[in-house]
Amino acid sequence: MAPPFLFFLLVLASSVLSAPQSGLDTLSTSLVGTLPVIDNWKASKTKRAAQRPRVLSLPVEHVAKSRLVRRDVQQDVVNASLTSRADVSYYVKLSLGNPPQDVSVQLDTGSFELWVDPDCNKLSAGDTSFCKSTGRYNPDRSTTAIVTQGKTTLRYGIGAANITYVEDSVGFPGSEEQMQNVRFGVATSSQQQFAGILGVGFGGGVTIPYPSFMDQLEAQRVTESKTLGVALGSKEEGGGSVTFGGVDTSKYAGRLAAVPIIDAKNSPDKVPRYWVTLESVSHSPPGEASTVLTRSSMDVFLDTGATLTLLPSSVVQAMADAVGSKGTVNGGLPAVSCRLANSEDGAFGFRFNGVTVFVPYDEMIRQLPGQRGQRSQCYLGVMPSDKFALLGDTFLRSAYTVFDLDDKIVYMARYSNCGSTVEAITEKTKLKGMRGMCQEPTVAQNRLTSKDDDPSAAAALLPRGRALNAVVSAAAACVLMWAMV
Template identity: 50%
Template sequence: NDTDTWTVNIGTPPQTVYAQIDTGSFELWVNPDCSNVASSDRRFCQAIGSYNPRSSSSAATTDESAMLRYGIGSANVSYFKDTIALSGAPAMKQVQFGVASASVDEFSGILGIGAGEGVNTDYPNFIDALAAQGVTKTKAFSLALGSKAEEEGVIIFGGVDTAKFQGKLATLPIVPAKESPDGVARYWVRMNSIALSPPQGKATTFSQTDMTVFLDSGSTLTLLPEQVVEEIATGLGSSGMDSTGYYAINCNLASQKGTIDFAFDGVTISVPYSEVIRQVSSSPPQCYLGMMGSTEFALLGDTFLRSAYAVFDLTGNSIHLAQYANCGTKVLTITPDSALQGLSSSCGGGS
C-alpha cells in the first residue's frame, strides 16, 4: 500500500493501531470502517488494528462528535481522551482523539499533525500534547518518507536527523492562512518554479509555476494547476490524459536519470523520474505520472516528499527543507534555541 503509517499505542493496557501520517490535516482518529473501502485496500485496512475504549481503564468520553472530511473520504467520530504512547517515549495522558463510528473511503485511521488548538481545532491536538506534556521541547517534527526502493521512512517528533539530507536546510516561512489559497492554516510555502531536467539536453522551466503550495504527506499524488501538469506530462512524452484523469507515461523512463526540479528560496528539490512515475500492476505494466490537475490549490504529496527532507516547525512558524539522502542516523533534539536555518548534513563529513 502507498500509505505511510505510524504505530500508536492507546489506552491502559496499550492497544496498538496504525494511523496514516498526514501533514495536511489536524486530528488523530482511529477505527476505519473496512467495509467502505476499495476491495484492493480491504486486507490492509483489516490489518491495522482497532481501539476499544471499553478495554481501557484510562479511557474517558468527551460526549462530543464530528464529521471529518478529506480530499478523498470522510469519518464520523466520537471524541475520547486516553493515554497515548509512542515507541521509546513517555506516555501522554488524556490526549483527545476520535474513534470512528463510520467512515467512507478511508483504509486507515489518520494522524493529522497540522496546527491544532486555537488554529484548526478547539482542543490540544497530537502535536500540542507532545509539547505540553514534555515529550518534545517544541512543536516541531521532521519527516523523511524515504524512496520507493527503501520502502520505509522516518518521522522524528521533536528532533532532526542530519543523516537524512544533503547540504544545508533552507528555511521557508509558513504562509499565513489569510494569505493562502484556501484560507486554512496548513504547511503552506512559496515555490519559485518547476523545471524538467532530462537525462540529456537542456532543462525546461515551466511558466506560471511560481505559486503557494502546501506539503501534504496524506496525499499520494502531487496536485498542480491543470496546465502545468499537462506541460510536464507532455515533456515526458505522454500522449495525453486518460478517462480517469491520469497521464500515461512510458515505463522505461523510470530507469532514466532525469529529474523534475522544484525550486524554493535557498533549495531545489530534484525528484527523480523513478519517484514521480507510478507503475500499476498489470500485464503488460502500465505507468502514470504521479501528478494530477487541480483547480482549487496546489499541494506537494508523496511523489514530491519522497525526495525531500522536511522539518515542520510550528513553534518557529517555518519549514526547513533539503534534498533527501540517507547516510545513516544522527538525531539532534529540537529546542526553542535550535539553529535549524542552515543546519548542515552529516553526510559526506559535514556536521
C-alpha cells in the first residue's frame, strides 16, 4: 500500500493538471504645468473582434549619462520596455502616425499629458545628441494627422514646453496594436527638455479636458482596465518594463499591498496625483537589525519622472546620521562614503500598509565622478524638502507598483526580477494580496518580521504556474512508479 502522502500528491497533481490553463502570445522585437480648464469629454470605444490574449514585450536599452538631471497579455495587455538613461530617466518607445514615426518619451507618473519633439538645439552638446536620438514626429508626414488649433504651455520642476495639439494614431513598435485619433502635443519650443514626455497620471475630466493616453488605452480596448504596472529595474539591470492593463507577477516578491490614493482635496498640493501614505522609514545596517528612523506617517507621491527622493528635512537628517554622513554635496544631498555603495546588505526600509520596501544602499547612493584626478563623491539620493515629499527613482527601482486609476489604489511590493509573467487586469482580478513569483531580494530575506509579510515571503519561494505543474507531475510519476514496483 502506498504511503498516504503519495496518494495526496497524486490527487494534487491530477487536480492541478486538469485545471484549464491560460495561453500567452508573446511578441518580442529588438529595438535599438499649467492646466487648461477641465470640460466634459467622452471617449469613443472601438469595437474589437474576439481574439487570443496579447502581450507586447519590447527589450530594454540603457543609455549612459554622467551628470545629474531632474524633471519636476493576457486579454488585451500591452507590456512595453523602459529605457534607463544612467538611472536618471526612463523611456518608452511609441510609433506615431501613418506611416509610423518612432519616438522615445520619458515615462512620467507625475504628469498627465503626452508630448513630443523638444527643441534640441538649445541644449548642451551631450544633451543635444541624446535629444536628437529620441526620434522626431512630423505631422506633415502622416496621412492621418489632424493639427488642431489648441495650444498650451506645460511647466515642470525644471523647464517647460510650448505645444500645439495634434490628433493622430499611436502604436507600439513591433506590435499591430494601434490607437486612432489620440490627442498629444507637438512642441513648438521648449526649455531644458531633452525628450518628450508620456504623462500617465490622471487624465480626462480630472486634470485635462480631453482623453489622455491612459484613457484611450481602455476606451479603444487595447487594455481591459485603466492600470499600469511599473518595474523600473535595478541600476545593474539598466531598465525594466511597464505593463499597461496588466500585472507582471515575475517582477516582485511577496504580496501586493493595497495603498489608497489620497483624494486631491486632502493632498498637500490639492492636485490629483499618485499621493499615498508612507507609514515609516527605517534603517538596516549591514548584518544588524533594523531601526525605525521615523514613526510619523507622511503623504508622498510616486514620481517616475523624478531622479531623486524628497523627504522632510528631519527624515533626511536621520537617514544621513544613520550612515555616518559628513556634510553635503550639490546643495543639500548627504555626502557618504562610496564604500557603502558596495555593501550587499545595508538598506533603508519604506513601509506601506503592511509591506516594507527595502532600498539597498547601492540603489539609494549616487556617485559623482571625480574631476581632474580627484576622487569620486557619493551621496544619498534623497533631498530635504519640508514643502512636499515625493518618492523618485532612487526609491522606485526597488519597488513594483501597479497604479489603478479607476479604483484610485496603488498596489505595491518589493521588486525582484525572475522573468516575465504578465496577467491582464480585469473586473474580476483581485490585486490585493496577489503573490509574486520571485524570491525575496537579498536585503529583505533576513529582515522580514512577524509584523511584516513573512508568510508571503515563504509563499513566494514556492513554485507556481508551470513550475508547480512540473512539480506535481513529477510527484504523480513517482506515485505511479511506486505502484508498479
